[in-house]
Amino acid sequence: MKKILVIEDERLVRDNILDCLEDGGYEVVGVDNGQVGLDWASEHKPDLILCDVMLPELDGYEVLRSLRQEPTTALLPFVFLSAKVEKAEIRHGMNLGADDYITKPFTPDELLDTVAARLKRRDAIVQYAELLQASLFNSDRISLAPQPIINAPSTPAPAQYQDFNAFAQELAALQSAQFTGKLNVKSATDQSWDFYLHQGRLLYATGGMHLARRWQRHVSTYCPKFN
Known part of the structure; x- marks a missing residue:
């Protein structure tokens, strides 16, 4: 409840x-x-x-x-x-x-x-966070490197985190700061994800092993007539 x-x-x-x-x-x-x-x-x-x-x-x-x-x-x-x-x-x-x-x-x-x-x-x-946790965090160390696009607040240097909770807290801090830009996450196995935020709100995420497949799924779902 x-x-x-x-x-x-x-x-x-x-x-x-x-x-x-x-x-x-x-x-x-x-x-x-x-x-x-x-x-x-x-x-x-x-x-x-x-x-x-x-x-x-x-x-x-x-x-x-x-x-x-x-x-x-x-x-x-x-x-x-x-x-x-x-x-x-x-x-x-x-x-x-x-x-x-x-x-x-x-x-x-x-x-x-x-x-x-x-x-x-x-x-x-x-639910989305749980899926990310299952698919992305298969190692015990990741690096988080916020990469500003426009009007992004100053952010600390990339740091090492040992669990998913640290990643969630990083997102929470960016939301609190109303961060606009791209958060790049790289795992110890060199898989990379990009999280795009606008004024602290998560808009889109992409990355992993199959970028083209993910893009193709989105196109076929939202633009079914697009060849």
Whole structure:
């Protein structure tokens, strides 16, 4: 059962959200304080976080900023809940790394649809990561070398990592820094993969032993009439 954290200081709104999510088959936890929500998320790693913007102690922006700065929580799906509908406010939240934005008031269907979409995307990322782990990391040492394309932040020199978790943390750090560019991964057996990111979001990955086959599969899938 997917676990969702709701950070909302208005009790009636929070209770309504919790009831709606429970009816939708989710395990839910509700808190009324930004700092408490941040601490709980850091410890328990929920599958998704719904967070109001205006909160006691830490507002929603600070909660999100803190989560994105930690590798273990940087990839947690995060959705803002707010009555603030100005474009600048929404853009600010998205620039901090929010995955979505639900404006109040909203219907139960809008809430459940957004939650389902975000969880589906997270599951797809996790599944993709597991496939990469199975196909790529057959050795105990890999080197990661971020290669900037445009507007990429400064990155540390290539380093050696011993397991897949280190690779995942590297991706999380690049997401937190809103990195734009190419991350090249080379295994000890000289297999090479390229991961293309835009503002921290993974767009595409290619590499391994059969580059031409992978390209051919994509062409045949998305451009079936292309000869």
